[in-house]
Amino acid sequence: xxxxxxxxxxxxxxxxxxxxxxxxxxxxxxxxxxxxxxxxxxxxxxxxxxxxxxxxxxxxxxxxxxxxxxxxxxxxxxxxxxxxxxxxxxxxxxxxxxxxxxxxxxxxxxxxxxxxxxxxxxxxxxxxxxxxxxxxxxxxxxxxxxxxxxxxxxxxxxxxxxxxxxxxxxxxxxxxxxxxxxxxxxxxxxxxxxxxxxxxxxxxxxxxxxxxxxxxxxxxxxxxxxxxxxxxxxxxxxxxxxxxxxxxxxxxxxxxxxxxxxxxxxxxxxxxxxxxxxxxxxxxxxxxxxxxxxxxxxxxxxxxxxxxxxxxxxxxxxxxxxxxxxxxxxxxxxxxxxxxxxxxxxxxxxxxxxxxxxxxxxxxxxxxxxxxxxxxxxxxxxxxxxxxxxxxxxxxxxxxxxxxxxxxxxxxxxxxxxxxxxxxxxxxxxxxxxxxxxxxxxxxxxxxxxxxxxxxxxxxxxxxxxxxxxxxxxxxxxxxxxxxxxxxxxxxxxxxxxxxxxxxxxxxxxxxxxxxxxxxxxxxxxxxxxxxxxxxxxxxxxxxxxxxxxxx
Numbered sequence: 058x059x060x061x062x063x064x065x066x067x068x069x070x071x072x073x074x075x076x077x078x079x080x081x082x083x084x085x086x087x088x089x090x091x092x093x094x095x096x097x098x099x100x101x102x103x104x105x106x107x108x109x110x111x112x113x114x115x116x117x118x119x120x121x122x123x124x125x126x127x128x129x130x131x132x133x134x135x136x137x138x139x140x141x142x143x144x145x146x147x148x149x150x151x152x153x154x155x156x157x158x159x160x161x162x163x164x165x166x167x168x169x170x171x172x173x174x175x176x177x178x179x180x181x182x183x184x185x186x187x188x189x190x191x192x193x194x195x196x197x198x199x200x201x202x203x204x205x206x207x208x209x210x211x212x213x214x215x216x217x218x219x220x221x222x223x224x225x226x227x228x229x230x231x232x233x234x235x236x237x238x239x240x241x242x243x244x245x246x247x248x249x250x251x252x253x254x255x256x257x258x259x260x261x262x263x264x265x266x267x268x269x270x271x272x273x274x275x276x277x278x279x280x281x282x283x284x285x286x287x288x289x290x291x292x293x294x295x296x297x298x299x300x301x302x303x304x305x306x307x308x309x310x311x312x313x314x315x316x317x318x319x320x321x322x323x324x325x326x327x328x329x330x331x332x333x334x335x336x337x338x339x340x341x342x343x344x345x346x347x348x349x350x351x352x353x354x355x356x357x358x359x360x361x362x363x364x365x366x367x368x369x370x371x372x373x374x375x376x377x378x379x380x381x382x383x384x385x386x387x388x389x390x391x392x393x394x395x396x397x398x399x400x401x402x403x404x405x406x407x408x409x410x411x412x413x414x415x416x417x418x419x420x421x422x423x424x425x426x427x428x429x430x431x432x433x434x435x436x437x438x439x440x441x442x443x444x445x446x447x448x449x450x451x452x453x454x455x456x457x458x459x460x461x462x463x464x465x466x467x468x469x470x471x472x473x474x475x476x477x478x479x480x481x482x483x484x485x486x487x488x489x490x491x492x493x494x495x496x497x498x499x500x501x502x503x504x505x506x507x508x509x510x511x512x513x514x515x516x517x518x519x520x521x522x523x524x525x526x527x528x529x530x531x532x533x534x535x536x537x538x539x540x541x542x543x544x545x546x547x548x549x550x551x552x553x554x555x556x557x558x559x560x561x562x563x564x565x566x567x568x569x570x571x572x573x574x575x576x577x578x579x580x581x582x583x584x585x586x587x588x589x590x591x592x593x594x595x596x597x598x599x600x601x602x603x604x605x606x607x608x609x
Contacts, residue, residue, distance in 0.1 A: 064088070116281070175475075197248040210512055480507065586609075
């Protein structure tokens with residue numbers, strides 16, 4: 058039995074539009090425009106799946122005036138990404154439009170609060186697969202197969218690199234063409250929901266990388282009326298990745314900000330339809346509009362309802378103004394952490410004040426525990442082992458330094474984040490080509506040891522309340538020896554002390570004075586107890602080593 062189904066296209070200043078689909082033998086069905094700027098037409102459809110697109114008289118300056126062009130629905134929730142046509146897909150069930158028939162099972166599962174997060178950034182295509190990997194690319198279902206591994210590691214949030222439909226077979230996703238449709242080569246809409254649902258069932262939150270600065274050059278909006286949604290010219294040609302949304306443009310006649318309206322619709326849709334737990338805002342400095350960002354953050358949180366929702370900006374170079382009481386975001390990527398700690402691990406420098414500035418971001422004006430996301434690397438940089446290897450730092454020496462970096466990330470003030478594979482010493486350099494994780498590395502003793510080291514530190518980070526505060530004090534400083542110590546604590550008696558040696562010298566019987574409390578402390582990474590008396594800890598401290606002491 059057929060039911061009337063309405064198709065709409067918002068194109069307020071275009072002269073004409075038509076609908077075409079598999080249901081009309083791809084013959085054009087004229088649409089009528091209302092005073093609200095929407096073209097509309099109703100078609101009688103039986104339950105099933107149909108392909109469709111629009112034909113519109115373009116107002117974009119790179120076409121002839123009023124030239125008819127075929128476009129995918131900018132609001133298509135699924136796109137046939139395998140065809141050259143890239144048609145939208147509409148599904149009808151019981152006379153209504155649906156996205157899919159997925160039934161959520163784990164919505165009642167408690168999820169960690171923002172300050173408890175340990176984030177794992179991943180690229181779906183490169184993360185998944187096994188030792189004998191038959192897949193050219195990973196898919197959502199292969200990430201599901203590795204969730205038990207992530208649970209063993211202990212992370213409680215994954216951050217997916219962009220999964221909105223992009224052109225071609227492989228991409229990092231920072232060229233989104235279709236803002237409502239997930240990347241079809243990774244699987245179906247239901248497959249993505251299943252992945253998120255399975256994460257929730259394990260107490261893992263899912264953050265998604267959102268691209269709201271720009272779109273891919275042939276995004277349907279660019280074809281309809283480019284300058285209605287986008288800046289005519291890039292604001293900063295040096296940092297231009299495609300047509301840039303114009304959040305300042307206000308349509309007085311329709312009393313709307315077109316770009317804000319569209320991105321607001323996409324954010325609300327993804328948060329509600331896919332049950333997201335947070336968004337990472339790409340290129341927020343290039344967006345540059347705090348008024349818009351304040352608004353979109355609130356839209357996302359309202360769509361999420363009462364559950365925790367974390368909004369974090371990529372704002373490079375990082376700056377406290379994007380966060381805190383006046384800033385729009387809950388947190389930002391702490392790029393200064395990467396640029397400060399990595400040169401220390403490579404042995405290029407030792408600057409205690411700069412280290413203190415990133416381990417304690419309050420010194421730079423960040424106020425809260427969730428204001429910074431700390432990392433040693435991310436998708437934009439080499440794996441740390443690659444940088445060490447390029448300096449000829451290999452084998453045990455490389456793994457020692459890598460563990461030291463892990464200790465700093467997991468005990469600094471802020472939210473720790475791992476780039477996939479870092480936990481066991483993946484060694485690839487940055488590439489925009491496919492670079493699948495080498496899971497066979499886990500079979501090597503040094504790599505497994507690094508994994509276990511991370512696993513232990515993540516457990517400490519999640520369970521010790523001292524690390525969920527902004528409290529940090531540097532109580533021992535020895536710049537000449539490249540040694541320092543700091544303590545983290547809360548008001549209920551939890552204490553953690555980290556003693557750090559950035560020198561290439563083994564320090565036997567090293568004394569750390571002014572230790573916070575006398576008595577028995579437990580060294581977390583090597584699992585031994587030590588007595589502190591006369592406010593002094595005496596220990597053997599290896600080259601490029603951090604030791605982590607927990608108060609009993």
